[in-house]
Amino acid sequence: MIEVENLVKRYGNMTAVKGINFRVEPGEIVGLLGPNGAGKTTTMRMLTGFMPPTEGTIQICGFDVVEDSMSVRQRVGYMPERVPVYPDMTVEGYVTFWAKLRGVRDVRARVHAVLEQFQLLDRRKQLVRFLSKGLRQRLGLAQALVHQPPVIILDEPTIGIDPRQVIEVRDAVRSLREGHAVLFSSHILSEVEQVCDRVIIINHGQIVGEGTPETLSRQLAGRQQVFVVVEGGSDARISAFLRKIPDVVHVRAMDDGFLITTKSDVDLRPTLSRLITQEGFTIVEMRAVDASLEDVFLTLTETKQP
Amino acid sequence: MQARSIVITRRHLGQLGSVLLGLGAVVALTAFIWSLSFNEFVAAGLIIGGLGAALWAAMTPQEFKAFFTGRQVQRSTSAIFTTLLLVAIVTVFYIIVQRAVIVSDLTIDRRFTLTEQTLELLRVVERSPRPLRILGFYRPQDLLQREIDDAYWQLYEAASNGAITRQYVDPIREPGIAAPFSQALAANYYVFVGFVNPDGTLDLSTVTPVSNQATQERSMTEAIARVLAGGSFKVYFEQGLQTLDALSNSQQGMSILNNNLRANGIVTDALRLSDLAQAGQTIPRDASALIIARPQREMTDAELAVVREYVERGGALFIAADFFPTSDVFLNASSPFNAYLWETFGLRMTDAVVVDTRSPGPSALHVVSAQVVTENVLTAGLNQPNDPSTATMFHMARAIEVNPQPPVPNGTVIFSSEQSWGETDTRAIVERNEFIADPDADLRGPLSLVAFAENPATRARIVLVGDGEFLTNGYTSAQSQFYATGNATLFMNSIGWLTGFSQQVTFAPRAFMTTPVLFSGGQQLDVIAFITLFLMPGSMLAIAGFIYWRRYRAA
């Protein structure tokens, strides 16, 4: 369904995507995981034909994105980040517009169907501007699905909505598995785990990990993060000291303190506290933090980044 | 960082190169289309384009290659290049169309369509061995006017197949060209037409001004006709009867009207009837008209014979005879010439001085043309509504008697008012400045002041005016206190008719079909104002409010 080969995107002298390869098959939900600025959005924009790749090829349903852009666009349902809408259109009008623009045959029936599918039927006469964020998200999905595309690309579909709505959207995405190839991006690990069959992790424009959520979890297991607030010295001195501690992989200044990522699977807190006190610093605060994806990436990419 | 900034520079240079290539191509193509030859502008454009291409290729070779091999995706360079290319295509197309002069006249009066009369004249121009040129003086701030006028003039150029060309000059930038026209420019003439010399300069002796009026076709066509007729009409001023000096620019001279004739392309010359009579000669064959302006003595029989001979072969006379308190006054009631005019044209001069108490002139003896017989070629432009200066003004004018049963068609041109009379007691006027209406002795108004007659058989024509002073510079100069433009108009109209000049150069006035707004009462105006100012914008506001309420508030 989606075949990406050696995809490169350069903006001027900045390379946003550095030669990535992946495939997505029908009936598969693939999560594109990565921190902000990793190249997720750029990749997706190239997949949808919004921008052409600098190098490499993308084939969607066998059509090349550059050569056969129109065929590709007809077969892709796309929901960009933060769901762009026309605030002064009605819900129905909005979906109808996209249906017509994408050449849907029986517009009325299809619009009715997707509105029903995303429980927007009773709000079809409402202006889009009065919809809540969660409803807008559903509207974005309805828009992306109205022309029954075999390939669905969703850019951060759960960003900026409240937890209950997140669940709704996740359910909706999960329901799309049937017959569609779904690629969706996120920077939240747990979300990807719940929804996807397969996860591709990218960072700095490169694929740094790929596999089922289970294998990734295993890879990521044994990482720990500790947040400490230390007093008694300059930030630079403290930071340098912390880096020298064995098993500490990464130190980053955050808020008033430091976020320490460790390699070992044992709790490093006692060791840390001892060493810091020995050095003559005072610990004001120390707590374990759930490993955030961003920091996981740092460990995954440790060897590749100088 | 160093390396990066250099790369950007290269890219920018490449972009600059592509822009230069586009600009060069535009310049070269435009210049080529404009002149349809390979001139320096074309060369310059090609060189700039070539340099641009070289720069582009040198600085960003991949982009350059990609642009021409076509596989390249959209890039700023190609976007700018294609835009310039499009601009060039549009420009070229514009220039081609501009040269084709395709005009469609939508005015109901066909104001931008040359009439058959003009087209006929332009066919004459086309056959003429010398081309004509329209010369317009426009300052930079008159560009808009120039474009409006040009819309007319280009019709002439197109219709004459280029026999008439246009030239526009900025009088400030090229004072040398403007210098010979300074007087006319000061009088608000700014367009001229004349023959072109073989060396490409304008033949100044043939140049005639184009009057500055709204009906431009008429002014231009008449001006062209005047140029074409230039030299073919010659009028003679009689200068032997103590007449007005046609060359004198004093108050009592008539140089202004003489110059007017010349400016219209009529050749003027002088003759003396006494010399002709003495030498046994006749009035020259090329005379289109003879002007006898304010003679101060009676003609001798020999002189009369010369005039008779001229009239009998179809000559044209313009006679302006003043009143003088002398015994041998020209055309006195009993003179042989007066009798001759009566028998030939049914017109004769009386010895009564017209007194018009209703005349708005400085005195009752200053007769301002009260009534003008319906518009004809002689009275055109006289007594215009709203412009009192277009009336004629005579001083101590003599009444003319018009035979109601004339031997040839004749008629009156200008009457005095009902309240006027012809004072027969001229001694009282001259000696005591006294004039009292005496119903028994005096002639009753209205009286003829100007009359005309034409013999259809011989084509002899006459215009007889009971005043001579009105021709003097004192009455025709704009600086004069008695200035009346009607005087010059009457004179020019008369000569135009007598010589047949105006028949050749006059453009039939066109009737315009549009009408002013009819006054329909203040109430109707109020209704219109209400509908347009309140109802219509108000309904738009109401719709805006309704939509706002329905869509944004109710939800």
Add this chain to the structure above:
Amino acid sequence: MTGTPIIFRRELAAYFTSPVAYLIAAAFLVFTAITFNQDLAFAITVRPVDPALIPRVLTQLLIFIAPLLTMRLLAEENREGTLELLLTAPVSDASIVIGKYLAAWVYYTFLLALTLVYQIILVNIAFPDMSHTLGAYIGIWLYGGATLAVGLVFSALTESQVLAAFLGMIALLILYFADRIGQIVANIDLGLIIFQLTLQGHFIPTFAQGVIRAEDIVYYAGLIVVMLFVSIRLVESRRWR
């Protein structure tokens, strides 16, 4: 070009369901009505009303109205992000721009049609030169099309509607002045070339006088084509910027 009619209909509906568009229409009518009533009061029994009166006023009014009509078209799409969806829909960039442009032009045509009321009034109280008026209306219709195309360029250029309108007005003001060129440029030949580039220079000497000259139509059509082309390129530039 299959997308053009769909985009056109959406944009047109957006105009006719927007209160702002009707406010613009109201302002448009007030300005033209003031001129009309003033001229009528002067003209009564004295002279015929200038057949090109309303179009003449519009040459100035459009400098301010046209950018207001077009400012939303692409700038809003750009800011809201809907442009990304449009550019990934199976329609060409050109059909998006053209569809939007045509909608603006049709809305302007609607505004222009409203001013025909003045002509209807005139027919009832005088004998005006209707064909002359028709010519002037054709001219101002094209003129309006050209100003809208210029406005569209600036809507494509920026995400801010206010900035788009402001830049559009400045550009149109520069393009507009023809009768003042002589006061700026001393060289009359250069002045004439600039004159031929101005909007006014192709309207006042011809359309307003009741004459249709092919070169003027080419000028306005050419301006529209070039401006649309630039707009399309600018929209396209979203793909590689």
